[in-house]
Amino acid sequence: MGDLDEAIVLRREALELCPQGHPDRSTYLNSLANSLSTRYKQLGATADLDEAIVLAREALELCPQGHPHCSTYLNNLANSLSTRYKQLGEMADLDEAIVLGRDAVDLHLPSHINLSSSLKHLASALCTRFMQLRQADDKKSLFSLYAQLVHAPQLVSSTDLSAARAWIQVAEEFQHPSTLLAYEASLRLLIHHLTALPPLPQHLIILKKRSASLAVDAFSACLRRGARVRAVELLEQGRSVFWSQLSRLRFPLDDVMASGPAGRLLADEFMHVASLIHIALDSPGADQHGRLCHLNLQLQRIIINIRELPGLSRFLLPSLFSELQHAASGGPVIIVNASQYGCDALVILPDRDPVHIPLQITQESVRDLSETLHASTNRAKKVNVTRELGSLMRNLWDQVVSPIVDFLLTALPLQSRIWWCPTAEFSVLPLHAAGPYRKGQQNLSGLYISSYTSTLSALIRARRPAPSNTAGDGKRFIAIGQANAICQVEPLSVGTELANIGQHIGGLASFTQIEGPESCISRVAEELCKTEWVHLACHGLPNRTRPFESAFALHDGHFTIEQIMRCEPENPQFAYLSACHTTVGDEESPDEVIHLASAMQFAGFRSVIGTMWVVDDGETNKITSTFYKHMVDESGCLDHTRAAFALNKTMKSVRIPLDQRILYIHLGA
Structure with a gap:
């Protein structure tokens, strides 16, 4: 509060040095008014709010027609008047706030960066007056304002998202016919907003704040209105947004390249920019954020051009x-x-x-x-x-x-x-x-x-056929174990577990066993990129507040989700994660499904066995030994599509406690 008080003192002095007739006087008046409004919100002193309104009026009076700050000053005065109405209940304040809010909206072009903010504040004031007076025109006007968000520009700000969420809240409250349109607009704005952000794990924080419950509530809204097909489309669009954003950098460009010379050129540009984004992601520095933002904008321009090609209008758009x-x-x-x-x-x-x-x-x-x-x-x-x-x-x-x-x-x-x-x-x-x-x-x-x-x-991606250039190769199976990770209790049966797997796999695949000092981060990352089947037996370390730091404990440190994401295996088929908590994700954002098992899926593994909680080391050998017996098909070959069947069969036949019998799950094809 000392900082705010001092800011107000300094702004008063600045204003005194800016006499009547000074071209910047309106700016200093507005700045002081904003600081006083902020202090009112902290302390509730009516004198601060009254003075803020007086100063905001003077700033607006000094702002000539066409001044670039005019809409901002209108909004600021309108917001302060709305605040005073909530305190004192004077309808004149609310009426004036609405008039000023309309003037602010009228000054904005459809693509203006502050339009959504003005729309949101005016709609809120109209909603407040409707709740008091029940005038139908106010209700009609506020939803007409929100409907303008449907035409928001491609470059989306957090204010646009906030306005769209406010639309949803009011639409749900009134059970308004625009409810589904509000959800659709919000999801579209969210995707545009995140697409323009660099694909960095720290932006999951932004995702949490701006997408919380959006997809699941949209799904519910659709079902309440009988729109079952639309429910599926909106849920798919709003879940796992972060994975989807990253996946676009690995999107197959075959259709683009097959469209002709223009398509081949755009595909080359797309891959070039995508590779630069990968390089920038691996090159942290003071200017990393700026470089990534610039590259993302380049990528967006290329995507727009690709969509203009025949038959590619839905390139990277949400699926139907x-x-x-x-x-x-x-x-x-x-x-x-x-x-x-x-x-x-x-x-x-x-x-x-x-x-x-x-x-x-x-x-x-x-x-x-x-x-x-x-x-x-x-x-x-x-x-x-x-x-x-x-x-x-x-x-x-x-x-x-x-x-x-x-x-x-x-x-x-x-x-x-x-x-x-x-x-x-x-x-x-x-x-x-x-x-x-x-x-x-x-x-x-x-x-x-x-x-x-x-x-x-x-699931559709998991069912894609293997690349033609690897279909004839023999299967490679890597069994990785770490019994002595730093700062971890030693898993007692890792060596036995891997040895038994080797006996079952035998001549069915090229089998490599890696354990002890060899199971270091660089070796495991290298092997993941060239193997079809992998079995990881080690500690799983979930991080429920910073999920991209969830990791497997290896000999020389933590093999994190961030590092797994950089692996690009040639023909990954199956991964068995014999570790604790491999399907435990972010406690605040479960719909993003960011955990160790999903990271293996993102890397390309079509079929994954994961765990929901702590694995009992004494039972793992029974489970894995029985499981791999059932992974062999009738012709005597390993088949990753048998994983769900093998897991089901295993848990019916082994005698283990209930908590261990139900903690393993199968993900994928």
Whole structure:
């Protein structure tokens, strides 16, 4: 507060040195008014707010028609008057704020950087007056203002996003017909905003603030209005935004290059700029942010030119349902969504519209289940864990999974494969393990074979065929173990685990075992880039507040998600992560699905086995040994598409505690 008080004193002195008639007097008046408004918000002294209004009026009076700051001064005075209305309830203040706000909006061109700010403040004032007087024109005007955000420019600011979120809030409150349009505009603005940012992990902080619950609430809004296909499209657009932003740098350009000479030239430019972005990402320095922003703008211009080519109008644009539906080609994908407005399941099938299954559970109850699970699986002395987990799995079955299974039984043969696509708080719950857990009754694992996917696009990518130039090569299998990582308790069975895997793999693949001092970061990164199959047996180190620092503990340090992201394997097929917490992501942004298993998927591995909590080192050897027996197909070959089947078969046959039997999950194809 001392700093603010001193700033006000200094600005008063500056204003005194700027007499009537001075060309900059309006600027100093506005600056002092802003500081006084800030102090009012801190201390609530009405005298500060009154003086701020007097100064803001004088600044506006000194601002001639056409002055570049005129709209700013109008907004500042309007905001202070709105604030005083909220304190004193004088309708004259609110009326004047609305008049000034209209003047500010009228001064803006559609592409003006401050337009969304002016729209937001004017709409807020109109909403306040509507709630008091119930004049229909005010309600109509405020939604007409928000509708202008649909035409916001390509270069999006955080203010645009804030205005769009305000539109959603008011639209939901009034159940207005523009609600879906508000969500669509918000998601489009979010994607444009993030696309213009350098793809750095620190921008996840921005993502958290500006996309929190946006996709899941949009999904819920669509279902409440019967728009099931649109629900899928918007959820896909708004989830895993960070991974999608990074994936665009690896987008296959075959269609662009095949379009003709102009396409080949643009594809070359795209790859050149993308390579420069990769170099800039690996070259931190004082000017890294500026270089990356410049390169991102170059990339955007190239993308716009590519979209003008015949047949490429949707290059890197959000996918349509007709494309996303291909994710269900191997079996239904079940989106399970938790929103403040309700919880729902939507079953995606390959040959019909999605099937909506409302769930009789609240978001708060889902959160309670996830907290109970976290407490049970992290307790040091797991005396009653089996009983607690059994109860939790029954609750999960009764409230979430059972109504979904009731539908699946009418549409799908038993023992078919299904894919779970959970959102928000559902993403940390073991849906695959739900069941009545009573004698004579089948749990889900006895009915269907479960896998997971973060998005529909991720599953489609996982099913892409191997590159033609590697299809004939023999499989390479790398088994990596680290029993003596610095500052970690030694996993007792790593050597035995790797040796047993080697016996099962035998002549089925070129097998390489790396452990001890050889399992260093540089060696593991190198091997990942040239292997099809990898098994990692080491400590997993989740970081729930800085997820890109989640890591595998290797001989010489932490092999982080950031480092995994830089690996570009030639033909990756399967990864088994025999480590703790490999599917644990950011606690504040679960929909981004940033964890060790998803990083392996981003690197290209089509099929991944991960873990939801702590692995019991004493049980891993039984599990992995049995698992690899089932990974061999009828012709005696390793097949990465058998992973879900092998995991399901393994957990039915090994005798291990419940918490270990349900912690392993399969992701991908």
